[in-house]
Amino acid sequence: MKKIYSFLLFLIINFGGLALGSWFMGDAVTGEWxxxxxxxxxxxPGWVFGAAWTLIMLCFSIYLSFLFSIRxxxxxxxxxxxxxxxxVSWNYLFFNQHLTTFAFINIILLTLVIIYLFITFGDDKLRYIKYLLLPYIIWLCIATSLNGYVLFNN
Incomplete structure (x- = not known):
């Protein structure tokens, strides 16, 4: 039962973070810049971002509920x-402030943090659960390449 409450708490925090990031982004995706x-x-296409982040945050919340129950x-x-x-800050840096270099550094750091979770907390108790982080890692690699492309080609 504790894992269910933990899962719900992480869902709220993670989707709240996405909502806050979206608020920072505003209507920038359709904006001139x-x-x-x-x-x-x-x-x-735009709809892929919403679908990807929904899957990522569901998987991440499940992973976190197990991680926090153990460690x-x-x-x-x-x-x-x-x-x-x-x-959350990536949206602000990239879309709101147009600071593509800082956003690129930010997303690289985020990718490293998630990979750190995957490697460091992938012991016997989380041996299979850690694979719930793979959608996040894969998406961050794609997002990093997109940010890098914008940085180096504009």
Missing amino acids: YSNLNKAPWTP HSKFVMTIYSIAVLLN
């Missing part, structure tokens, strides 16, 4: 807080 960017040819510590909470902060 983003529309005029030279974007990567592999940039997916609830200030250190783990700090790593998770850094991940949330980096995730």
Whole structure:
């Protein structure tokens, strides 16, 4: 039962973070700045972003509910807080402030944090659960390439 409550709490925090990031983004996706960017040819259509983030946050919340049931510590909470902060701030840096270099650094750091979770907390108790992080890692690699393309081609 504790894992269910933990899962629900992480769903609220994670989707709340996405909502906050979306609020920071505003209508930038349809705005002049983003529309005029030279974007990567592999940039997916807009609906893919929502579908991907929904799947990612569901998987991430399940993973976190298991992680925190096994390793609830200030250190783990700090790593998770850094991940949330980096995730939310990317939208602000990229879409709101148009700081593509800082956004690129930000998304690389976020990718490293999620890979750190995958590697560090992938022991016997989380051996299979850690694979719930793969959608997040894969998406972050794609998003990093998209951000990098914008950075280096505009």
